[in-house]
Amino acid sequence: MSNQGGSPVPLLAARDLVKAHGRTEALRGASIELAPGEILAVTGASGSGKSTLLHCLAGIVRPDTGAVTYAGERLDRLPERRLSELRRTEFGVVFQFGQLIPELTALDNVALPLLLAGTSRQQAHATAGEWLERFGVRGQAELRPGAMSGGQAQRVALARALVTAPKVVFADEPTGALDSLASEQVMTALTHTARESGTAVLLITHDAQVAAYADREVQLTDGMVEALGVAA
Numbered sequence: 001m002s003n004q005g006g007s008p009v010p011l012l013a014a015r016d017l018v019k020a021h022g023r024t025e026a027l028r029g030a031s032i033e034l035a036p037g038e039i040l041a042v043t044g045a046s047g048s049g050k051s052t053l054l055h056c057l058a059g060i061v062r063p064d065t066g067a068v069t070y071a072g073e074r075l076d077r078l079p080e081r082r083l084s085e086l087r088r089t090e091f092g093v094v095f096q097f098g099q100l101i102p103e104l105t106a107l108d109n110v111a112l113p114l115l116l117a118g119t120s121r122q123q124a125h126a127t128a129g130e131w132l133e134r135f136g137v138r139g140q141a142e143l144r145p146g147a148m149s150g151g152q153a154q155r156v157a158l159a160r161a162l163v164t165a166p167k168v169v170f171a172d173e174p175t176g177a178l179d180s181l182a183s184e185q186v187m188t189a190l191t192h193t194a195r196e197s198g199t200a201v202l203l204i205t206h207d208a209q210v211a212a213y214a215d216r217e218v219q220l221t222d223g224m225v226e227a228l229g230v231a232a
């Protein structure tokens with residue numbers, strides 16, 4: 001339902017993004033739109049600029065030229081303080097290797113964003129426990145990441161990304177290190193929860209089976225958004 005022309009005002013939009021890493025032009029005029037609650041897959045060959053695009057959209061990296069607009073605000077022009085506040089309150093991120101804090105248990109990892117937002121310890125732990133339950137890893141609450149399987153760790157990472165009820169989750173190859181069963185469990189948990197809570201997801205993947213979980217797919221080729229198609 002999310003055609004470019006007829007779609008509602010996008011939650012997140014990038015126009016004509018150019019970003020070079022040294023002499024390599026990772027993005028060469030990429031434009032993309034994400035509607036509220038939409039699950040959008042970005043696919044493309046290795047080196048086509050997918051991660052760079054995600055970093056620009058999430059306000060982690062500033063583009064050299066072009067505009068990133070989030071909820072009507074020019075993200076690429078925001079001062080660093082406001083950007084990091086936005087990232088903390090409105091965005092969630094999951095990377096290929098969950099980036100959980102190795103010294104903390106699953107429960108403490110998921111509770112952390114809530115504690116940083118000022119939630120009491122008791123409430124943060126109660127909410128974190130509910131999110132672990134939702135992702136089927138309540139039984140791993142007291143384990144540290146090193147003692148979990150890759151799929152369990154990714155589900156904990158998803159719980160951590162969603163626990164603050166973000167408007168957008170950025171997922172960069174969230175199943176890239178998983179076997180097909182674990183990958184299926186992670187994608188089912190992510191898309192089910194996102195649809196339930198109306199969270200938009202920008203999903204980077206090179207795996208067509210993973211992309212098929214999205215509402216829509218765009219393809220990056222040599223730093224430009226090349227093709228649009230309905231994936232599901």
Ligand SMILES: Nc1ncnc2c1ncn2[C@@H]1O[C@H](COP(=O)(O)OP(=O)(O)OP(=O)(O)O)[C@@H](O)[C@H]1O
Pocket residue numbers: 021022024025026044045046047048049050051052053206
């Ligand atoms: N920090 C960096 N320094 C130098 N070059 C970089 C850096 N990050 C990315 N690049 C280069 O920019 C181009 C795009 O990289 P990017 O990681 O965005 O692509 P990708 O599609 O996500 O690739 P992959 O699927 O392999 O992760 C590549 O040629 C890459 O080598």
